[in-house]
Amino acid sequence: MKRILLRLSAGLGLLILGLVVVLAVNTLRYTPEALNPRTEVFDLGADIEQAAADLSRAVQYQTVSTDMSHPDFEAFLRFLQDTYPAVHETMSRELLARKTPLYKWQGSDPDLAPILLAAHYDVVPIAPGSEDRWAHAPFSGTIADDFVWGRGTLDDKGAAIALLTAAEHMINQGFTPKRTVYFSFGGDEEVGGLGAMAVTLNLNEQAVELDWMLDEGSFVLDKIIPGLEQPVASINLSEKGYVTLELIAKAEGGHSSMPPRVTAVGRIARAVERLQANPVPGGLNGISEEFFDALGRHFPLGQRVVFANRWLFNPVLENLLAGSPSTDAMLRTTTAPTMLTGSSKANVLAAEATAAINFRIHPRDSIEDIVEHVRSTIDDDKVEIRYDSAASNPASPVSSSEAEGYDQIKTSILDAFGPLATVPGLTIAATDARHYGKAAKDAYRINPFKITGSDLPRIHGTNERLSIENLERGINFYGALLQKQ
DSSP, rough: OOOHHHHHHHHHHHHHHHHHHHHHHHHHOOOOOOOOOOOOOOOOOOOOHHHHHHHHHTTTTBTTTTTTTTTHHOOOOOOOHHOHHHHHHHHHEEEEEGGGGEEEEOOOOOTTTTTEEEEEOOOOOOOOGGGGGGSSSSTOOOOOOEESSSSIIHHHHHHHHHHHHHHHHHHHHHOOSOOOOEEEEEGGGGTTTHHHHHHHHHHHHHHOOOOEEEOSOOOOOOOOOOOSSEEEEEEEEEOOOEEEEEEEEEOOEEETTSSOOSSHHHHHHHHHHHHHHSSOOOSOOOHHHHHHHHHHHHHHHHHHHHTTTTTHHHHHHHHHEEEEEHHHHSOOEEEEEEEEEESSTTTTOEEEEEEEEEEETTTTTTHHHHHHHHHHHHHHEEEEEEEEGOOOOOOOOOOOOHHHHHHHHHHHHHHHHOOOOEEEEEEEOOHHHHHHHHEEEEEEEEOOEEEEEGGGGGGTTTSSSSHHHHHHHHHHHHHHHTTTT
């Protein structure tokens, strides 16, 4: 018996040793791609002080998307013409729906497929009552503490000014791209993007097929991803879709002193509880796998062991990622109950109760998939399910991270920022790229600015600002990108 136990112990030891060796070898092989060391970042040579002054002036135009009749929309477009004369003398320009200008910079080689670079200049309103919490008035465009302050600096006038500054400088230096480059500046991105739709229709009618396009949708993330010290440029390949399902339960109503065992409100509450307890299935596959596989290579050794050996740790890894709202949103279609209605008085039984459930759709799922998931999860034929197809969008197609356009965006980020992590990602909100992408083989999403966790609440929030250093990086990024065309 003692010999048998010794043999079992030795065999178990060998198995453990073999497992350790496999884990170690996989981890050592699981490394990011080598980057060419850069002793200095690319500098286009544009006038950064003037660019900051231009962004300051751009912010002062109150182009709030909820009031497109405001004269500042047309005034802003005149400001662009006055501020960037070389752009307007060199490029053709059409003004399309929702005050969205489309510029065409004719390339020297007609055999090269064109590209489109986009931003938007409409902004969200200031939350009522929050004005006194701004360090500087939200439409003042104040330049202070090495920042330009005001609504639209991060989202998205900063990108528009950076792009136009780069183009103006390059034209004045005698540059002409080989391929044709389009610029589009959406006038209503924050309220649906009819302007971007008009641009896509215009290109389609002219039989223009873009090789790729670039819009907002992510940033260079600095210490935002927990456990990762390395800044990460997430170049997003797709964006989630959107659908809101309305759940409706009807009953006879009446006085609350004689309720049935299950009221209309109770039926809706049970349906909502079942949906929250049973989220849409997700996991590390498709674009989610591509994102986390690229990201995991940049983590410290302890975490990298887990990412490198998913054959063993995958269930643990998925559970860990699902535990945070930000990473869970990358794994699956999210379920968000947002609105409930019942009766108008506490002592009256509702004749009809409703719930609105908002879903942000992962590219692996369709709207029909979500409706079926809700139907089967609720498992109650007395709950009706409705949705407005006109207000719903499927997820965008997933673009290629192997294409030339992706590589040019990635190398231009490295040119402007120096060595950092670059990963293909997924935009969990909505942008105009979902419309522009219908005229392009590939659609990519990133703003060329580095942000930290403190910047996230400023987007659509209070004290929005863009550092002058970031503005310079953005100008250099667009300059590097345009030089590759």
